[in-house]
Amino acid sequence: MEQLLTRAQEVAFRFSLLVCGHPEDAEDVMQDALLKTYQHVQRIDHPDAFRTWLYTTVRNACLMKRRRRAGEPSHFVSLEHGRPGERTTAAVDVADHTRSVDQRLIDEWVDKRLREALDKLPPEYRMIVVMREIEGLSTREVAAVTGYSEANVKTRLHRARLMLRRHLKEL
Numbered sequence: 001m002e003q004l005l006t007r008a009q010e011v012a013f014r015f016s017l018l019v020c021g022h023p024e025d026a027e028d029v030m031q032d033a034l035l036k037t038y039q040h041v042q043r044i045d046h047p048d049a050f051r052t053w054l055y056t057t058v059r060n061a062c063l064m065k066r067r068r069r070a071g072e073p074s075h076f077v078s079l080e081h082g083r084p085g086e087r088t089t090a091a092v093d094v095a096d097h098t099r100s101v102d103q104r105l106i107d108e109w110v111d112k113r114l115r116e117a118l119d120k121l122p123p124e125y126r127m128i129v130v131m132r133e134i135e136g137l138s139t140r141e142v143a144a145v146t147g148y149s150e151a152n153v154k155t156r157l158h159r160a161r162l163m164l165r166r167h168l169k170e171l
Helices: 002-020 023-043 047-071 101-120 123-134 139-146 150-170
Strands: none
Touching: 002 023, 002 047, 002 123, 023 047, 047 123, 047 139, 101 123, 101 150, 123 139, 123 150, 139 150
16 A cells, blocks of 8 residues: 555656646645545555546546635745845755756756646646646546546647647747
């Protein structure tokens, strides 16, 4: 059970971070999903169904988090950065010397642009792209998680890719 929860934690956090967009929300969603996993894992009949069940649980938790946040302000001011003109202590970044400086800069630039483009997608399209392209779920698994037909998942994925392409060109 401990190994299952450890692997589920990694998957749940990564997926919720990509879908929810905020690390704090992703942690909350991951905790909710792990609690449900612990409570309901005995009810899952087939081990193959666990992966789909976990993604469905995380997806639903993300949707619930979004509903709870509907009345909140669009953004918050970080306490770490303080007010303009005020001196604060910044976090120290440790250099990664396994890749060249040029490659790290290119990777960071691409990653930032891709995240910006993903953020511009409507949530239902973003979720499908993340599950299919980033998490590597099959079309059948995505359909099971979202409740859409496989044909609908393929259509939405195609539309999402076109939207991503357009957003990336704009960036």
